[in-house]
Amino acid sequence: MITIRRISQDDLLYPQQCSLRETVLLNPIGLDIPKFKAMFPGVEERFEHFVAVFKHPSGERVIGTASLLPNYPESGIGKLMQMAVDLQRQGEGLGTRLVVAVEQRAFGELGLRELFCHARDTAYGFYQSLGWEFDSDVFMEAGIPHRKMVFCNSLPEE
Ligand SMILES: CC(C)(COP(=O)(O)OP(=O)(O)OC[C@H]1O[C@@H](n2cnc3c(N)ncnc32)[C@H](O)[C@@H]1OP(=O)(O)O)[C@@H](O)C(=O)NCCC(=O)NCCS
Incomplete structure (x- = not known):
């Protein structure tokens, strides 16, 4: 069974989460966690990390992750970062489940608007495929073409 969980840096699964980010996202572009921290000072400490956890007979394994930086760059807005699914488990819907968990946390619990x-x-x-929309032209970040994409809370305010 695979569950989605929110963890802190103190969680026993955090080292696995870092390792997955390095394997899937960072190492292929010449980065690692220390270099990521240097590129984005203060961000790691402010992250809320979400992990997809597979209950293996030998112990729990992190097979997907996404990180939310709430109230960045200003109150009411959040940045989704470090989205990665284990190479062997991509295309199974785990990325979708992780983004949905981030959206629920951001809009439902933290009250963010975007x-x-x-x-x-x-x-x-x-x-x-998740309804996010382009909000910029192409720009280079870490040597890779990127575009800013956004998703706004469409629920009416109470
Ligand atoms: C991108 C990534 C997080 C998606 O996670 P995933 O678990 O494989 O995605 P899902 O299985 O939830 O796919 C959801 C939908 O998106 C589509 N999709 C997934 N990856 C895609 C891609 N790279 N390009 C286009 N469509 C993609 C799927 O086909 C699926 O569409 P469907 O609902 O019509 O079937 C994962 O493939 C990954 O870790 N890639 C490498 C790291 C990366 O690029 N991270 C994002 C950095 S911005």
């Missing part, structure tokens, strides 16, 4: 991300060119279709 989420955005810097989407890699290879992932545009993924975010589009």
